[in-house]
Amino acid sequence: MEQNEGASGGTAQKAADAKDLHRAVREAGESELDRPAGALFWSGLAAGIAIHSSLIAEGALHAGLPDAPWRGLVASFGYPVGFLVVILGRMQLFTESTITAMLPLVTRPSGWALRRTLRLWGIVLLANLIGTALAAAMVAGGALGNAEIREAMLSVSARILELGGWETFVNAIPAGFLIAVVAWILPNGRTQAFWIILAITYVIAIAGFSHSIVGADETFLLLFTGQVTLERALFGLLMPAILGNLIGGAGLFTLLAHGQVQGETRD
Numbered sequence: 001m002e003q004n005e006g007a008s009g010g011t012a013q014k015a016a017d018a019k020d021l022h023r024a025v026r027e028a029g030e031s032e033l034d035r036p037a038g039a040l041f042w043s044g045l046a047a048g049i050a051i052h053s054s055l056i057a058e059g060a061l062h063a064g065l066p067d068a069p070w071r072g073l074v075a076s077f078g079y080p081v082g083f084l085v086v087i088l089g090r091m092q093l094f095t096e097s098t099i100t101a102m103l104p105l106v107t108r109p110s111g112w113a114l115r116r117t118l119r120l121w122g123i124v125l126l127a128n129l130i131g132t133a134l135a136a137a138m139v140a141g142g143a144l145g146n147a148e149i150r151e152a153m154l155s156v157s158a159r160i161l162e163l164g165g166w167e168t169f170v171n172a173i174p175a176g177f178l179i180a181v182v183a184w185i186l187p188n189g190r191t192q193a194f195w196i197i198l199a200i201t202y203v204i205a206i207a208g209f210s211h212s213i214v215g216a217d218e219t220f221l222l223l224f225t226g227q228v229t230l231e232r233a234l235f236g237l238l239m240p241a242i243l244g245n246l247i248g249g250a251g252l253f254t255l256l257a258h259g260q261v262q263g264e265t266r267d
Contacts, residue, residue, distance in 0.1 A: 018257075018260050018261050019261050020187075020188075021184060021185075021187055021188055021257075022103065022257065022261045024187035025099060025100055025103055025183060025184060025187060025257075026100075026103040026104055026107055028100050028187075029097075029099075029100035029101050029102070029103050029104045030104050032092075032097060032100055032101060032120060033101060033104060033113070033116040033117065033119075033120055034116075035120075037119070037123055040092055040120060040123045040124055040127070041123050041124075041126075041127045042127070043090075043091050043092040043124075043127070044091070044092040044093075044094070044123060044124040044125075044126070044127025044128050044131070045127040045128075045130055045131045046089075046091050046131065047086045047091035047092050047093045047124075047127070047128055047131060047213075048127060048128040048129065048130060048131015048132045048133075048134070048135070048213065048216075048217075049131040049132075049134060049135050050082060050085045050086050050089065050091060050131075051082035051083070051085075051086055051093070051128070051131070051132065051213050051214055051217060052082065052131075052132060052135035052136070052139075052217050053081045053082045053085055054078060054079050054080070054081050054082030054083065054214055054217070055078075055082070055153050055156065055157065055214070055217050055218060055221070056078075056081075056144075056145065056149070056153070057077075057078025057079070057081040057082075058075050058076065058078035058079055058152075058153070058156045058205075059078070059145070059149050059150075059152040059153035059155075059156055060078065060149055060152070061074060061075040061077065061078045062075040062078075062152040062153075062155060062156055063148050063149055063151070063152035072206070073206060075156070076202060076205035076206050077202065079201055079202060079204070079205035079214070080197060080198045080201040080202055080205070082214065083182075083197050083201045084194065084197050084198065087182065087186075087193075087197055088193060088194070088197070092124045092127070092128075093124070093128065093179075093213060094121065094124050094125045094128050094212065094213055094242075094245075095175070095176055095179040095180075095211065095212060095213060095245050095249055096179055096180075096182065096183050097120060097121065097124055098121075098176060098179070098180055098245065098246060098249030098250040098253075098254070099180040099183050099184060099249055099250065099253060099254045099257065100183055101116075101117045101120050101121065101250075102117065102249075102250045102254040103254060103257070104117075105117050106254060106255070125242070128213045128216070129213075129216050129238075132213060132216040132217040132220055133216075133220045135217060136217055136218075136220035136221040136223075136224055137220070137224055139153060139221055140221055140224035140225050141224075153221065154221065154222070154225060154227070156218070157217075157218035157219075157221050157222050158222065158227070159208070159218075160210070160215055160218050160219065160222075160237060161222070161227075161228065163210070164236065165235065165236040165237075165239075165240045166240070168210045168215075168236070168237060168240040168241055168244070169210075169240035169241070169243060169244040170244065171208060171209050171210040171244065172209065172210040172211070172212065172215075172240060172241040172242075172243070172244025172245045172247075172248065173244045173245075173247050173248035173252070174204075174207070174209050174248060175204050175209035175210055175211045175212075175241075175244070175245055175248060176212075176244060176245030176246060176247065176248025176249035176250075176252075176253070177248035177249060177252055177253045178200050178201075178203065178204055178209070178248075179200075179201075179204075179211070179245070179249060180248070180249035180250075180253035180254065180257075181200060181253065182196060182197060182200050182201075184253070184257055210240070210241045210244060210245075211241065211245065212238070212241040212242045212244075212245045215237060215238070215241045216238055216241075219233050219237045219238055220233075
């Protein structure tokens with residue numbers, strides 16, 4: 001990291017510029033693309049299970065708070081818990097990998113990079129979904145949480161039913177964009193990682209944006225308790241959120257992040 005001389009003769013760290021951030025995120029993505037399929041799967045499975053802590057925390061807060069207009073704002077502080085566990089624990093989360101896997105591809109396009117990117121997304125997404133399904137099945141079957149917490153988790157999850165397929169897709173775009181922002185910022189703010197993740201994911205929660213993996217957890221819980229059909233779960237909730245997150249993260253944010261340093265990047 002470069003340093004600047006301070007007025008008092010000391011030194012102060014200089015924040016990384018856009019080129020440094022681009023290189024750091026791209027190199028992280030290249031490392032992910034090279035990881036064995038088994039390592040990606042198990043890391044993604046752990047992330048899918050761990051992200052369930054967001055719903056547990058939200059449910060616990062929802063159950064413990066009075067039925068007041070501000071309950072949702074306070075209960076939403078539980079939403080970042082799963083992201084803190086997954087991201088700080090270095091687990092593979094599909095939405096975070098949208099930008100990290102895309103930067104190597106857009107920087108040096110090739111058939112190999114495209115195949116590796118699709119391989120990464122496919123393995124991590126499948127593992128994330130299996131993890132969330134396992135966690136949701138345990139809650140639906142009564143193995144996790146008491147009855148009051150389970151009812152609160154169902155109440156929190158039911159909010160996703162207020163949106164149709166198109167609305168879910170549209171609301172997933174900013175969620176994908178914001179999670180990509182987290183991946184972009186973290187190399188420049190590791191000491192503030194907790195607060196960065198907390199602030200951005202809390203915004204996603206209170207704004208009602210659709211995150212595909214947290215949404216999958218909620219969808220599977222509603223599916224396993226008979227509150228939503230399989231058809232709606234797949235085509236009205238899961239697929240629109242996944243596609244919207246991809247467009248927001250791998251599409252919109254990645255192109256903007258790469259565009260600002262295009263022609264300036266060096267291998």
